[in-house]
Amino acid sequence: MTGDKLLQIEGLTKAYPGVVANDGVGFSVAPGEVHALLGENGAGKSTLVKMIYGLVKPDAGTMHLMGKPYTPAEPRAARASGVAMVFQHFSLFEALNVAENVALGMENPPPMGDLAKRIREISNAYGLPLDPERLVGDLSAGERQRVEIIRCLLQDPKLLIMDEPTSVLTPQEVEILFHTLRKLSSEGTAILYISHKLEEIRSLCDGATILRGGKVVATCTPREKTARELAEMMVGGEFKATDRTQRTLGHTIFEVKDLDLAPMSQFGPALKKVTLSLRAGEVLGVGGVAGNGQEELLATLSGERVSAPGTVLLHGQDISDLGPNDRRRLGLQGAPEERLGHAAVPAMSLTDNALLTGTVRRPLTNRGFLDMKAARLFAEEIIKNFDVRTPGPHVAARALSGGNLQKFVIGREVLQYPEVLIVNQPTWGVDAAAAASIRQALLDLASKGAAVIVISQDLDELMEIADRFCALNEGRLSAPRDTEGLTLDEIGLMLGGAHGMQEAAL
Amino acid sequence: MITLIKRPTPSRGWSYTTPIIAVLATMIAGGLMFAALGKDPAQAIRMIFWDPLFGPNAAYFRGQLLVKAGPLILIASGLAVGFRAGIWNIGAEGQYIIGAICGASVALAAYPAESHLLFPAMIVAGALGGWLWGMIPAVLKVLFNTSEILVSLMLVYVAQNLLAYAAFGPLKNPQGFGFPGSRNLQQYPSAHNPELIAGTGAHWGVLAALVAVIGAYILMHRHIAGFRIRVAGEAPRAARFAGVVPARLVMFCLGLSGALAGLAGLFEVSGPSGQITDGFNAGYGFTAIIVAFLGRLHPLGILLAGLLMALTYIGGDMAQMMLGLPGAAIQVFQGMLLFFLLGFDVLTNYRIRIGRARA
Structure with a gap:
């Protein structure tokens, strides 16, 4: 049964020479769910989302989106099916303005005037005000991320993938982002959230899938776990906190x-x-x-x-x-x-x-x-x-x-x-x-x-x-x-x- | 679909075998070209690669081999140091000319006095001349961030004009019956760079080339300075982090390659060529660029590449004379060698997968 799930993944496997990046990975995301993907570097998170976004083709396994078989051959196909992704590294041109940058990422951009209007509407509706005329080179990291998010929202996605979105934000900016994500999820958009900041995941996410060595090792509701427990599930052993014994300060x-x-x-x-x-x-x-x-x-x-x-x-x-x-x-x-x-x-x-x-x-x-x-x-x-x-x-x-x-x-x-x-x-x-x-x-x-x-x-x-x-x-x-x-x-x-x-x- | 996949660590095996594959590929493609020109490809290839070493007149040609390889190796050793650092001296031909003019000027100024000090003085003058000519692009790059590629290349044409001026003007032989060109240094014992062992073609320049190869090897692979040069070429920011001062590096590399090119010019003018003439330069400075890359910028590779290149020169000349191949065909043949070498070099850093493309 895949009817009530937005995204259902089963037995997804991808091997590279010498390493199995994903080994029979399966999980599901419900509509409107904020789902965390947790794991150490090299656990297979990026390979997994690349397969969902059509950047990498799986060797084996199936994906279903809204109950239908889903096999994106390329990111364009993924976007057409309603899957959008905000990457950790922005792909923006500093010398162009916001609207021009957004237009560059679209297959059939509308006239500039209409696009600027749409950007204003959407950005205000989701609490991320953004002036389409500003040069990207003049924007802060947080504002640049808004450009990437707006770019995705213009496609009206069913599933939004976010890769380490808060690494460039101040705590206040993180709060604003979380408001936006919660609003999106309340409207039924599912969010796949990749992060290693455990406290954030505990406050934002409804469910979590934990990967280790390319395999799913646990699923949980992050709110019911402590950050330490989550870390231990990721590492697969006892997590050693840093020892900060008193130091004597000299000259x-x-x-x-x-x-x-x-x-x-x-x-x-x-x-x-x-x-x-x-x-x-x-x-x-x-x-x-x-x-x-x-x-x-x-x-x-x-x-x-x-x-x-x-x-x-x-x-x-x-x-x-x-x-x-x-x-x-x-x-x-x-x-x-x-x-x-x-x-x-x-x-x-x-x-x-x-x-x-x-x-x-x-x-x-x-x-x-x-x-x-x-x-x-x-x-x-x-x-x-x-x-x-x-x-x-x-x-x-x-x-x-x-x-x-x-x-x-x-x-x-x-x-x-x-x-x-x-x-x-x-x-x-x-x-x-x-x-x-x-x-x-x-x-x-x-x-x-x-x-x-x-x-x-x-x-x-x-x-x-x-x-x-x-x-x-x-x-x-x-x-x-x-x-x-x-x-x-x-x-x-x-x-x-x-x-x-x-x-x-x- | 052919996909290139970057190797995590460069392949050692391929870095040794690609030059051999490149030479074989050149023989095949060149053979096809010779066949298209209506010549027997097997005979042409044999004449280029085999006859100069083992053919009927090999005794003469073997001597020529070192005469031609010497300056190529000497110049390429210096160029490779700069190329490793990402500093592109394309003007060795000009530095070669100026080195020859400076060295010959010292000799001609002293003429006809005989002294054991004259030849060493000429060597110093030749090296200094090439060094100065190399410092022009270096200083301009450091002060104004000009491209050393363009400046050093353009200075070749300036040097060629200076050469013509010297041959027709100040260095012209007063007893030369009005013919352009200087006195022949081969007839001036103190200034002559003779064949050291009869029949081998080895003169002081060949010895200098060997010393340069060994010196470059020690510098690049045994000394911290060479290590920093290699780092600068691989990752400029890491080099600055490791304490490399870019301006100093530019001066060192262009100065060194200039000085070695100048030395090559001096040994040529005082030895095999004998005199400053309008057409004294024979393109060694440009061919040395090919030699440097053919030898994969490694001193020992350059030694072998210089010999191979000299062989194609001599063999090419023979093929021109005996088979009536056009000179341009020989140049294309040499071009193919560089092309295939750089092309196959991909295998060192990449694996090739043939099949359906997968992201």
Whole structure:
């Protein structure tokens, strides 16, 4: 019987060479249900939704949509059947306005004037006001997501798939989004919601399917479970919370004073009068939505960009004009957000990638000549201590999953025992277990007396490990506050609230 | 439908076998072309690849092999370092010419004085000349972000005009009965770059090419500087993160490849060619680009590729003379070699699946 279900999936299987991404997956979604897909990275969530959206063809298994067999050959067919998807990464042109961007995604776009009117109607009806004439380049991340959502809503979908929609939003923006999703569901639109933020899933979703290793391991009603229970179902074992024992704070060792930086790209933000100070053993959390100066901050602190004299000080010594290697020599290390192509070289082996930043503080060279054996041992040490899952150090960095490569990158910096470590989005796209071990490694480093700056969009993460919290918004860094006693609402306001976005009265 | 699937780790086996497949494919396609031109393809291929080494006149041609391969390898070794870093020096031909002019000028200025110091001084002048010519695109790129591809290429034509000017003007042989061209350095013992072992064609330039191959290998595969150069070519942002200063890298790569091209020019003008003439440059600087890629930018590969390329030159000349093949057909043949090599290179990084397309 599939009559009362909107989407019914049975025995869906998809194998890639060497790995079965989905193995006999089955679940169902009722009309108007908000259904969560939960699982670690590599559990098979993306493959599953790609099959539903017609991007990947299953090897075996059946799908039924509204009781009829459903075999989308391509996304266009999926959209025609009433399935829409909002991707984690936006596909928008910054130089075009909202209406033009929406028109580009349509098969038969109506005249611009009509389209603009429709965008206004729909966006107001769902509490996501959006001006169709604005340039996408000028929009905040939350507003850009609205463009993607409106694009989907214009097709009047029966099933809306959302992939990690809240990773770019402030808490206030998340609230607005949830209002919209609840309204959609009350009108009968089913929502398939992919996220690893367990609290969100508990507050939003009616049902959840949990995947592990390509198989469905459990289904549940998230409201009836604790976040910890959900995490344990995902990981398939006991979930280890980070150990945040008291650390003793030492002297101030790192200072940034009135740091300005011109934008690094056309639509990028400038840094304006950034000031912070850090004591030994302290973890400072820098929150904020991506694109507000995080990359720029990491670049100026790690030495990729130099800044005006007197703006960056380590142990009182002015290091503003030093490059990355000179800063490493003095004990300051960084780990950028983008793993492939920035923190690591995709086509090079892990041994080579260990050499990338490791030659300054580790004896991996002899008068400039590479000691490949020492480099390989260093890579093996990282792999072993940070539980990097890979056949060995000869494997190219691009062959590793995002989480494993991130463990390698963080491990490479931590094992050089820096005095100051700056990391940008250390657990972005990393599964729960790996994220926990990365956070623990950062805390362990701090407890040995290092100062750590964690730049992250994940507020739960910052609350979990940071001693003090400050917000980066449009290139300005707020004054730091102790994380203890800080509420989510206060954090949201520090992050710029809803960025002036309004929620229309429903 | 043919689908390309990216390999997670580049295939080692294919990176060694693709050059061989490319040479075989060139023989087949080239043979078809020769057949279409009405020549016996088997005979033409044998004449290009076999006769120069083992044919009836091989003793003469074997010497020619090193004479031709030497400058190609010397120039390509320098170019490959830059290419690995994503810095495209297309103007080695110009740097080769300027190196020859500078080296010859030193010799001609000293003429007829004999000294053991003259040849070393010429070497320094040749390298310096090529280095300077390479620094022009480097400095322009660093200061104004110009394209080093265009600037270095255009400077080839400037160098060619300077060469004509030198041959007809300041460097013209005063005792040359009005013919354009300089004195012949082969007849000036202190400035002559002689054959070191009779019959082999090996002169100082060939030795320099070997040293360049070994030096490039040590730099690129054993030293941190070469490691950073490779990183810069693979992932520029990662290179900056690893402490590479892009401006310094541009200067180093263009300067090095310029200096080596200049050296090749100096060894040629003081050796096999002997004099500065209007048509002194024979295209080594451009062919070296092919050699660099044929050798997959690896020093040892370049050594083999340089020899192979020299072979097709000599064999091509023979085929032109003996079979009456047009010169353009030989150039197409050499072009095919590069085409197939880069084409088959796909196999190193991708797997090919033939069948129904699946997303």
